[in-house]
Amino acid sequence: MPVVAATTLLVTQPAAAASLTRVTNFGNNPSNLNMYIYVPDRVAARPALLVAVHYCTGTASALYSGYFRDYVTAADQYGFIIVFPEATRSGQCFDVYSPQALRRGGGSDPVGIMSMVDYAKSRYNVDPGRVYVSGVSSGAMMTNVLAAEYPDVFTAGSAFMGVPAGCFATTDGSTWNSQCSGGQSIKTAQQWGDLARSMYSGYSGSYPRMQLWHGTNDTTLAYPNFGEEIKQWTNLHGVSQTPASTDSPSSGWTRTRYGNNGTQPPVEGISVSGQGHSLPLNGMISYAINFLGLNSTTPSSPSPTPTPTPSPTPPNSPSPSPSATPTGGPPATTLGAAAARSGRYFGTAISASKLGDSNYTTIANREFNMITAENEMKIDATEPNQGQFNFTNADRIYNWAVQNGKQVRGHTLAWYSQQPGWMQSLSGSALRQAMINHINGVMAHYKGKIPYWDVVNEAFDDSTGGRRDSNLQRTGNDWIEVAFRTARAADPAAKLCYNDYNIDNWTWAKTQGVYNMVKDFKSRGVPIDCVGLQGHFNSGSAYNSNFRTTISSFAALGVDVAITELDVEGASATTYANIVNDCLAVARCVGITVWGVRDSDSWRSYQNPLLFDGNGNKKAAYTSVLDALNAAVPDTSPSPTPPVSPSPSPTPPVSPSPSPTPPVSPSPSPTPPASPSPSPTPQPGGCSATIRTVNSWPGGFQSEVRVNAGNSAVSGWTVNWSWSGSPSITQLWGGLTSGSGSSVSVRNESWNGTLPANGSTTFGFTANGSPETPTLTCSAS
Structure with a gap:
């Protein structure tokens, strides 16, 4: 297979x-398909072509x-x-069932798609040896049909949750084959191979390489189809099963x-438990x-940063850059500790499936003090089934974090995105109510626990810069407002955030659209407390000094601002340092989370975008981030990760949805935070201390102690207490402990x-033990 060399010239398109x-x-389009195309700003001289279905x-x-x-x-x-x-x-399904669709050149969707391929190949000088197809x-x-019917066109395919x-x-005009979808169409490898070969009768050449993906609990296109696909493609390639x-x-x-x-074997299958x-x-x-093989060409220079026409720029007053010289204590040696010096957090995304990886958890535990579940709280x-909540993996991450x-x-x-099938099938008032119920159910489970x-x-x-067309948007333009009002009612102590990507560049229309929404919400009392800037920086969405x-x-x-999903293509040390310094320069930028x-x-591991390499070694970007965090002025007043409190403004009632919003019954209730211990009146020159329970779980808890100076400065402090029961401290930060029993x-x-x-x-x-609030x-x- 021809491969374009890494030094291939990239041609800048004249368009915006x-x-x-x-x-x-x-071209020929018998079933009236729509064609959309994505052409990057910089195109290889002989580019590959991907058909995405x-x-x-x-x-x-x-x-x-x-x-x-990620393909984009x-x-x-x-x-x-x-x-x-x-x-x-x-229903917007593709025709993979009619006799016309299952014969090369027979008509229907495959013919229209091949017209799109021919159009792209002729217009963009596509390398004919690098044409691929992938679908969901x-x-x-x-994907399987096109690769079987046009094996001389496609080099390889990747099919997520398909059938052979x-x-x-079907032969009766129906568009759904329940026997196949249910995993009940079982054939020999030869029978499947012959069925595919019949779609291009007389062809004797080679077939595309094929990668197949399937979840073991798939009931829409049942998991046995995965094995049947493997039979078909191994037979077409003439290799062993x-x-x-x-x-x-x-x-x-x-x-x-x-x-x-x-x-890049002839056939690859990946099942996901x-x-x-x-x-x-x-x-x-x-x-x-x-x-x-789409990663074989590297652009000679980064793509220019898009510069959409900006909306009117609202007044702003950037905060001064942080002092380069910290005013207290030695530099911290981990990211979380360094961020805490200026009252911020430095977090990461965690996958429950990797909590058994000791290298992974050692780094995560050592370096980060805020955790986001990568997928487990989506x-x-x-809520994999309507009204039936499953927090097994979400709780694994939560418990690991607080412990x-x-x-x-x-x-x-x-x-x-990442809606379960039952939710995808809803619309209108039913979907609106399902959204409300989901928010109530999840927030009830974690009420008082998640800041x-x-x-x-x-x-x-x-x-x-307008709203994205989605099933939620089609329930009514007020859906975002309803979501925030529902969330405030569900957990008044949590800070509520809007989160998005490509809202980093101030001149972009999308950034202005989100800004105007937040401005409107604040003016009308809609409860929004923070904005998350995801920060996925790459050649197509580059870091900008604005x-x-x-x-x-x-x-x-x-509102507070957080950088919530940070990764930087190539992990430039300079870019990472600039991003951190931008956050440190604004008092309400509360923290940074790297996405992995x-x-x-990383979800884009091929770009090596994080602070640790695949073996867990610190990269140059790690050092630049740590140095930037340590250069910030330490904050001796607020807690690095302060407890959240309700918005000071009154919370308006939830806007009525198309149907009444019943409160969701909480799942087994978490242990409520204990009331703070009474605060003694500090004496001049002295200090006082209060304790509160932040989190608890069976057999353990987390507490925070606040030390308050009196009317005079202090140069040191010691806090003492006695347990009435038998708790024992397992980990302590921000102080040095002694004592026994x-x-x-x-x-x-x-x-x-x-x-x-x-x-x-x-x-x-x-x-360990049960929470207590002793006298300090x-x-x-």
Whole structure:
């Protein structure tokens, strides 16, 4: 197979910033498909071509901005073209069932799609040896059909949750084959191979390499179809059904390779334990990119940053840059501790499937003090069946975090993507009510435990600055407001955030659209407390020096700002330092979360975008981030991760939805935070201390102690107490502990002992046993 060399010239297109574009009059189109195309700003001289095929009920736009976004990112980096066919019939499934569709040149959708391929090949000088196809569900079925009918056109395919080519065939005009979807169409490998060969009678050449993905709990296109697909493609390639190799590239995945054990074997199957009809998950597309061979061309220079016409710029007053010289204590040696010096957090995204990886958990526990569940708190994970909540994996992450002295950021409650099948099938008032019920159910489970929630995720269009077209948006333009009001009523103590990508550059229309929504919400009393800037920086969405203006402008509206999913293509040390300094320059930028621990854990692992390499070694970017955090002025007043409190403004009642909103019964109630112990009146020159329970779980708890100086400054402090029961501290931060048995004594660290008059600091700990709020004494020096 011809491969374009890494030094291939990239040609800049004369058009404006790359976007998904509709194409008409592209050729023979018997079933009236729509054609959309993505052409990156910099195209390889002989680019590859990917055909990306959506699922039933899907659209080209939804696939472009959702499941296949990583393909788009890779196109920006490697200069290839993506064609997005779009079905227009009722239900928006592709025809993989009619006799016309199952014969080369027979008509229907395959003919229209091949017209799109021919259009792209002739217009963009596509390398004919590098044409690929990938799809999801109905699109995966079409992937198998296209590869069987046009094996001389496609080099390789990647099918997420499909069935064998020809399996869905019907003869009565129906569009659904229940026997096939239910996994009951069982044939020999030869029978499946012959069925595929009959679609291009007389062909004797080779067939495309094929990568197949399936969840073991899939009931929409049942899991037995995975094995039947493997039979078909191993037969077409003439290789054994006995795997050449078997491994597990990620927890819960089983990868089998057939024909050889190389990285691009003739057939590769990846089954995902416990997953239903919900692929691809984060990180999977990077494996597809590598299998297909779409990562073989590197642009000679980064793509220019898109510069959409800006909306009117609101006034803003950026905060001054932080002092380069810290004023207290030695530099911290970990990211979380360094961020805490200035009252911020530094967090990471955690996957429950990797909690058994000691290298992974050692780094995560050592370096980070805020945890976000990568996928486990999303809609499909927490409510896989309507009204039936499952917090097993979400609780694994939550419990691991709090037992190791960390807080948890909730992600996410309302999102157009990663919805379970039952929710995808709803619309109108039924969907609106399902959204409300989901928010209530999840927040009831974690009430009082999670300080920040991403209430709504990615609701704005990438280019126009308006709302993204989604099933939630189609319930009414007030859906975001209803989500936030519902969340406030469900957990008044949590800070409520809007979270999105590509709202980093202040000049972009999308940034302005989100800004105007937040401004409107604040003016009308809609409860919004924070904005999450995801920070996925790459050649197509590069870091811009106006990022600080973006942060300060949102903060000026009276909301906190957080960088929530940070990764930087290539992990430039300079870019990482600039991003951190931009946050440090704005008082209301409360923290930074990187989206993964090691490069190998990243959803875009092929870009090596994180602070630790795949072996867990610190990269140059790690050092630049640590240095920037340590250069910030230490904060001896607020807690590094302060307890959240309700918004000071009264919370308006939830807007009425199309049907009344019944309160969701809480799941087994978490132990409520204990009331703070009484605060003794500080004496002049002395100190006082209070304790509160932050979190609790069976057999353990987490507490925070606040030390308050009196009317005079203090240069050191010691807090003492005695347990009435039998708790024992397992971990303590922000202080040095001594004592034995029921008596506990904690004195200041070298960097937080000096407090100004009426100033304060905090320390925290986790302990075994039942929560207590003992009486504290504080002595100052």
